[in-house]
Amino acid sequence: MSFAAALKSGAASRRYLAGAAFMLAIGLLTVTPIIYVLIYSFDVSEVGKAYRFGIAGWIDIFTNAKTWSSIVYSFLLSIRIPLATVVGFGIAWLLVRANIPGSRYLELAFWFTFLLPSLPLLLGWTLLLDANYGLLNLALMKLPFVTGPIFSIYSVSGIIWVHMAMTSVPIMVILLTPSLRQLDLSYEEVAEMSGAGILTKLKRVTIPLVFPAIATSFILSLIRSLEAFEVERVLGTPVNINVYSTRIYDFISLEPPQFSQAMALSCLFLVILLALAIFYQRYLEKSGDRAVVTGRGVRTENTQRATWHYVASILLWVYLAITLLMPLVVLMLGSLTKLFGFFFIPDPWTLKHWTAVFADSRFLKSVVTSLTLGLTVGTVGILIFSLIAWVLVRSSIAGRRIVSIMIWLPWAIPGLVLGVTLLSLILETPGLSMLYGTVLPLLLAMLIKELPIGVQLLRTAVGQVSGQLEEAAIMSGADFTTIFRRITLPLVAPMLVSVFLLIFAGTLRDIGTVVLIATPGTQTMALLMFDFATSGQLESAAVLGVIVAILCVAVTVASLRIGRGVGIRG
C-alpha cells in the first residue's frame, strides 16, 4: 500500500497519527539529550560564554594518545562480557533446569550481589586484594614458597575480576533465569528421548530456544560495560588505566571543563552504540518473537537429583561466599575500624563512625531522598516502560522500528554527560528552571537512564506471552486499560518485579547521572557515600555502604515476596 493510499483509509491514518505521537514522546526523552551533545561537541567557547563553532574537540579525540588508549582499554575490559555470558548461562541452567538443591536461595543471593551498590563492595575488595595490605595477600604470603603478594587489584585483571564478581555474572544469571524458566521442559525431554546427552541438548535445543534472551542480555551488558565508571575510576586511575568514561569525567572535571572534548568523545560512543542497536534490531526481526507462554500448561521442573547436583550446589555456595560474603564481611569490619583497613594495630575497633554518620544531618535526608527516588522511579518506570514495550510488540502503529532504536539512545551517552545535558536543559528552558533543587530533575534523569533496560526486558517478556491471551480478553468485551491491567501486566509480573528491582537498585547506586543535578537538599545516599570516599572518610563511606546493603536486601525480599503473590500460580 502506498503512503497516499494508506492515508485515505481512516484506520491507516490513525496508525500514522498514533505513530507520530508515540515517536515524538519517546524522542523528547531520548533524542533531545543526543542533539544537545552533538551541538555542543562543536562549541569551543569557554564555559559560560556564547556558543562558538569549532572542531577542536573532535580533532582531540583523533589525535590525543591518552584518549585513544582509553578507547582501547574500554574494549579490552569488555572481554568480561562474553566470559560472564558463558558463566552466567551455566549458573542459570543449574538453577532452573538442573534444579540443584537450594536453587531458590542461590538465585536470591545473585540478586543481592547485583543490587548492592558497587562502591561499598569495591571498598571491600580493595581491603582484600590490595598488593600491600590486602588481607588475602597477607594470608597467602604466610604459605611456604609465596614470597610476594599474589593479587594486585589495581590492574586490568583486577578491574575485570571485580566487575565479573559484582555485576557481569550476576546480571546474566538474573536475566537468563526467567527465560529458561518459561521454556517448557518437553522441548528438552524430546531431545533427551532422541538420545541427546546434556551437552548436545544444551547446544542444539536449549541454547537456540533461549538465544533471543541470551543475545539481549549480552548486548545490554556490553553497552553497560562500556560506560562503567566507579570501578575504573578507583582501580584504574592510580595505575594510568583510563577508559572512555573516566576520560570523559576528566574532561568535565578539569578547570575549566573541556565540554567539547567530552561531548565529541560521547558522540563517538554514540556511533558504536547505534551500530550495535541496529544490528540487534535486525537480529530480532529476523528471529521473531517466540511465544513461549501460551495459556497451556508448562512444566519446567526436573525433580530427579544425582550426586553432581549436590556438588554443583556446594560449588555455587562457595563461589557466592567468595564474591558476595567475603567483601561484605570485610566492609562491615572496615566500618568498625578506627582507621580503614588497619585491622592489626592494637585495639583497632570503634563504633564512633556509626554514631557520627547517624548524627550527621545529611544522612537522614539522603535516606529519604534515595528511597523516594528509588520507589517512585521504579513504580512509574515499570508502568511507562511496559506500556512502551506493549506498543512495540503488539501494536501496528507506524514508526515502531525507529522507536526501537531510539529506546537505546539514553545509554549512548555516559551518565555524567546525560546529567550535564539535563542540567543545562532544565536551567535554560523557561519554566523548567524552577524545578532545579527539587527531586523532579533527578527523577526524570533516572527514568531516562533506566529506560533502555526496562523497555528491552519488558519487551521480551511481552513478546513471550501469546497474543491469543489478549485476544481472548478483547472477545470478552474488555477495553485496552482492562486488558493491560488485568491480563498483560499480571502475565509479565515476574519481569515487572525484576525490572522494578533493577531500576530501584540502579537509582540507589547511581552516582554519574545525578551527581551534577543533585543539590545539597537532594543528595542521595550514593552521593553522600561518594563524598565521604573522595574526601578520605573511608570509614564513614563503609558505614553508609553497609546501610545501603541492608536496605537493598530488605527491598529485594519484599519485592520478590509481592512478586510471588501475583502472576502465574499453581
Added chain:
Amino acid sequence: MAENTSMLEVRNLEKRFSADGGKIVKAIDNVSFDIPKGTIFTLLGPSGCGKTTTLRSVAGLETPDSGEIVVSGRTVFSSAKNIRVPAAERGLGMMFQSYAVWPHMTVFENVAFPLTVPIRRGQYTKAQVEQEVGRTLDAVALGGFEGRHATQLSGGQQQRLALARALISRPPLLLLDEPLSNLDAKLREKMRFELKRLQADLGVTSIYVTHDQNEALGLSHQIAVMNQGQIVQVGSPRVIYEQPANRFVAEFVGTTNFVPAEVLGRDGERYMVETAFGKLSLATPRALNTGDKIVLSIRPEHVMVKAEAASGPNSWDATVKTNIFLGFHQDLEVMAGGLLLEARIHPSLDVPVGTPVSINIAPDRCIVCD
C-alpha cells in the same frame, strides 16, 4: 423470511496482503455466506485456505479490505458504509485454538471476566456474577472447580473452561477456532458430542473453523469448504460428502478413489463409460457427451467386495493387495485392471492378501467430479 432468521451474514468479504516480493495475495477472496439462527456453520479447509482469517474478521480481530459483516441484523463491518465496530463491542463469544485460558487466574476469575469488564459494569451484581458463573460451569461440567487455578486443569478441562468463558455473556454468535485440535483422539471424540449437545441445549448459533473433516461432518448443520481464499461448496454434511462439487471437495472431505473414465454413450437413464478395469454403468444428473474424458469419485465404502468371481453388470475381478484390520471394519487395497482401489468392508469377510475377489460398484455411487 431468510433475512429475519440469519444470525450472521457475510457479504463479498475480501482481505489482501502482500507476500514476499510485493505480490498481492488474497487471503479471503469474495467470501459470502449466511448462518441461520441456532445452527452450527463450519468453515472447512486445509491450512492457509483463509478460514481462520474469515473467522477473525467476523470476530473483529482482523480488518478485511472490503465487504460487509452483519451480526443479528447489526452491521459490524462495512467497507462501503465505513463501519468498523471494535471486537470488544461486538458482543461475540470466541474459543481459541490454544484455549487462551489465563494462567494467572482461577477458574472462577477466568469465567467471570467477561461480566466484569467496563462495558458491562453495573449490569451484574456480585451475586449475579457468581450465579452466572455457577450456571455456566455446570453446563460444561466444571461445577465445583471455581477455586482451582487454571493451570491445575487437564487439557480437556481447560478446553471446557475456555468454552464457559466464551458462553457466559450469552453471545448471539459463538466463534470456535479449531477448539478440539489440541486434544487427544478419545477426548476429541467426547468433546465433539459435548459441543453438539451444549449447542443444542443453549441454541447458540456457532461458526466453527476446522481442518478436520470428521469434526465438520459430525458437528455441523452446514459446511462451507474453502480453498485458496474462496468458498468452493456450501451444503449439509450429507451433500458435501455424497455430492462433492469438484475434485478438491471429494478429496478433502473423506477418502475416495479417483477413477479416470471415457464416456462410451447413453444407455437409457444411464451412461456407459470405459475404465481401466472395464465397462461401468453410471447414473448421474450431469449431462455427458460421448467421448468425454471424466474422473469418477468412488468412496471406499461403496466398493463392495465379495470372495467370489465377478458376475453381472458393474462387477469386476480383483486381487487383495493390502488388508488393514481395524476391528469395526477392514480397509483393503484391491488391484483391478491395473488400478489400485481402496475398499472399506465388513470385518467378518476374511480375505487375506493375495485372495482373488470381485468388486461391485452401484451405478449411483459413482460421482462425476471433473
